[in-house]
Amino acid sequence: MSNDPTPQSGSPDKEPASEAQAAQNALGNTERAELATEPNTPASKPEPQQEPRPSLGRLFIDNLWAANTFTVTLLSLVLAIVVGAVLMIISDPAVLSTYSYITSRPSDAINSSWTLVSEAYANLFKGSIFDPEAFAGWLDGTNSWQAVLAPISETLTYAAPLVFTGLSVALAFRGGLFNIGAQGQATIGVIMAALAGFLLPLPPGLHLLVAVLAGALGGAIWGFIPGILKARAGAHEVINTIMLNYVATYFLTWLIVQNGVQDPNRTDAISRAVDTSAQLPRLLGDNLRVHAGILLAVLATWAVAWLLNRSTLGFELRAVGANPDAARTAGISVTRTYILIMVFAGILAGLGGSNMVLGSTASALTPLVVAQIGFDGILVALLGRVKPWGVLLAALLFGALQAGGNRMQSYSGISLELVTVLQALIVIFIAAPALVKAIFQLRAARAARLQTSLAKGW
Amino acid sequence: MEPGEIHALLGENGAGKSTLMNVLYGLYQPDEGEILVDGKPLKLKGPSDAIGAGIGMVHQHFMLVPVFTVAENIMLGAEQVKGGIAGFLDRRRARREVTEVSERYNLQVDPDAVIEDLPVGIQQRVEIVKALTRDVDLLILDEPTAVLTPQETEELLTVMRSLKAAGKSIVFITHKLGEVKAIADRITVIRRGKTVGTASPEASRDELAALMVGRNVRLTVDKSPATPGEPVLEVAGLVVDDDRQIRAVDGMDLTVRAGEVLGVAGVQGNGQTELIEAIMGLRPVLAGTVSLIGDRIDGWTTKKVLRAGVGYVPEDRSVDGLVKEFSVAENLVLDIYDRPPFGAGLALKPDAIATSAKERIEQFDVRTSSADAPVGTLSGGNQQKVIVARELSRPLKLLIAAQPTRGVDVGSIEFIHSQIIHERDVGTAVMVVSSELDEVIGLADRIAVMYRGRIIGIVGPDTPREEIGLLMAGISPDAAHERSTDAAPADGAATDGSPASDAGSANEDEA
Secondary structure (H helix, E strand, O other): OOOOOOHHHHOOOHHHHHHHHHHHOOOOOHHHHHHHHOOHHHHHOOOOOOOOOHHHHHHHHHHHHEOOHHHHHHHHHHHHHHHHHHHHHHHOHHHHHHHHHOOOOHHHHHHHHHHHHHHHHHHHHHHHOOOHHHHHHHHHOOOOHHHHHHHHHHHHHHHHHHHHHHHHHHHHHHOOOOOOOHHHHHHHHHHHHHHHHHHOOOOOOHHHHHHHHHHHHHHHHHHHHHHHHHHHHOOOHHHHHHHHHHHHHHHHHHHHOOOOOEOOOOOOOOEOEOOHHHOOOEOOOOOOOOEOHHHHHHHHHHHHHHHHHHEHHHHHHHHHHHOHHHHHHOOOOHHHHHHHHHHHHHHHHHHHHHHHHHOOOOOEOOOOOOOOHHHHHHHHHHHOOOOHHHHHHHHHHHHHHHHHHHHHHHHHOOOOHHHHHHHHHHHHHHHOHHHHHHHHOOEOOOHHHHHHHHHOOO | OOOOOEEEEEEOOOOOHHHHHHHHOOOOOOOOOOEEEOOEEEOOOOHHHHHHOOEEEEOOOOOOOOOOEHHHHHHOOOOOEEOHHHOEEOHHHHHHHHHHHHHHOOOOOOOOOEHHHOOHHHHHHHHHHHHHHOOOOEEEEEOOOOOOOHHHHHHHHHHHHHHHHOOOEEEEEEOOHHHHHHHOOEEEEEEOOEEEEEEOOOOOHHHHHHHHHOOOOOOOOOOOOOOOOOEEEEEEEEEEEOOOOOEEEEEEEEEEEOOOEEEEEOOOOOOHHHHHHHHOOOOOOOEEEEEEOOEEOOOOOHHHHHHOOEEEEOOOHHHHHOOOOOEHHHHHOOOOOOOOOOEEOOEEOHHHHHHHHHHHHHHOOOOOOOOOOEHHHOOHHHHHHHHHHHHHOOOOOEEEEEOOOOOOOHHHHHHHHHHHHHHHHOOOEEEEEOOOHHHHHHHOOEEEEEEOOEEEEEEOOOOOHHHHHHHHOOOEOOEHHHHHHHOHHHHHHHHHOHHHHHHHHHHHHHO
16 A cells, blocks of 8 residues: 555455454454455456556555455465475485486476376365265266365365364453463363263263263363463463373373273273264264364354453453453453353363264374364464354364375375475464465564564463 | 752642653653753763763662562673673672672662562662662652651761762652752752743752642632531541551541542642541451441442442542543443443343433533544543543432542543532532642542541641641641651751751741
């Protein structure tokens, strides 16, 4: 918007979007702003050169190129993909060997690299979103419609628990607390949900409800402990939640091999299976893993968004998170709010844990049943800019990377760990907007605000 | 500034002394004007430039790392290393430097003592040594005596004399007249960011006080005589500690009646903040009682106190008054968000909040681009109006306004003052706490002067400003002995500069 004489007439819908984003950071209304920007991006690629009126295109590019939240997120993804490609090439000896004679025959190196990288990313896409071959097969009748939906089903299955843990971390963050303990809360949640799932003889429906609520209760308890320690004794929640993660993990390991919990037919560390009456129903038939957990996740996202932006409790929570002194002066009980925040965060993480044993990922407790959903939840929350709907989108992205990574490993021979590296890279770039800005020579200093919003919890 | 001169900079709180010195030290950039050193204009981009130009500063709040030793703190920022690229810290050399400087200027400090174990006076000495090791010629001391005991103050004055003897120049910022008269060679008085006069130490306290407070500038507030009613707020025997567990309010009695404005005057840090926080339930009451229309409210939660009809304009709006990231509308309901019509059960009513915000913005003339703009984007005066609007938009029995117009432009000051008086006229008891004497005199029907956690005197608004000023300095007309304990450092230090003690006793006689 440098030297534009008619800013308003130039781009009526893009200007407000960036304005809104400038103001949004600590406010609760980004979901709208984030969604509002989204339609802009597909159009961005074809448009750069053609400028019907000098102001219109110019303004559009300037706005897009301004280092706002959405642009930084998008470019972080691009950067992560580029770095990931480099890693693939380096880790493949065959491709790497072509680089020894790159000066004499550069085409070899370029071709082999391109083949490797493009196939790997194509498989990542096919495994997570849409596989054209399966679609063609369905048209020909060689495979069923389920094969077409399989990638999406996998993505949603992986995403569902991450939505919960991501919301858990995000909610606490908005209240000024850094909940590193989603992992532990999810672990206690998974234990409670599984115990309710195979110990209580209840009718279908009710059994599922009780099991899910048991998981939430478990997480609530595990969130309450650091919450009350913070509120009453001033103990830092980061330390306490990390420590409680260990307690939860080892409690799970111990519990699995106890009488009445361990599967009587097995000698290894695995518990009895959850009754089918307590399992979350599958949404698209038994061949596809996607289950009702993703619906609960969307519901939870809506609930958290409502809680944050439309409830008195959310008002207190945001006030305490942004300025505890002013909140206290205005009569808000900061200690009570801290406890409530951690209980709610625990409930969400506990629900995420329930998903791991009541859904289709596993039906019995094992030492690794929770996987890394608690820690991934931290990344999801940061990637989602600690906004509920942002968290949902981020969890979907992470779910897609997981699902696609499986296919990438089996088809392209790229190790699944690369997906973890990609996830880490994305978050690193997002957490360092100045870096992204420098690499892409972005205008405007708005990115600087992101740092503060992410660094605040400490 | 001449070499070997002690130049005192005198002014009220917020007069701009510290800001000026921060500019000199390179912490702030001047908007216009320039600084001359040895006749040459100087451009300071940061403290290191200032140190390079031979300017050192001892801040009001010490810039020391509490867990480091004296020697480590002194080398901090100018670490000497040995061993080439390995960069080992040369602690021995740092220690030697400390010993050297402290011997040369007779400033005893133990280089191996850990800062947090040292008393405040010694910490300050460390700051001075730190500045001296950087070879400065001009030393700025920003309110150095504010945190010192009388004995420590005396020691500091001795140190300043020996530095002066060694040819260093000192800028000494303070608002304590006695010290100025005891030590300064030249006195510049600053008020509202402008130099209002230069005086020699021979000038009487009264002259200096008049210059400092400003006889001529008086913001008049139009108001009719008060019609005081029943007591609303009654404070009896109140004892409160500050954050460092040091007694801040020490057996205080106070009554505010309906329909009157009680002004609480006093130099900052005499317990005003703690008094208010104790009334608001933000700080534990250690002894004594606080009553609101007969009900004991000490021990109540802040929310309960607010609900009982107490309005509160906190002293530091950006810390305690507003959530900067929140919108204007949200800040306007910050303490009533859960009451109808803004909240029903667990749900907020955004429409009601928006409608009310629109009305308040109009009624209180808050200049903002919209009700949804983050309050942090507003000017100081408009931020303050948001707080005043919030507190005055519910029925009140008592309004407590602390520094209601600090950092606020003149137009907003008038508006806020008129709102406060209007609140008084509808029968609310009002307590205004301000370190601006003009404000207290303009608003109050009775003025209570606070000194060291107690009310040292209650006077009418027509009392001469000089008399109030003396009360603020702890010189009570009917308690001369109190003064002798307080002013002891100044008098003791002034034994070799006789005019100060003469003037001091002269004042006492007058009073």
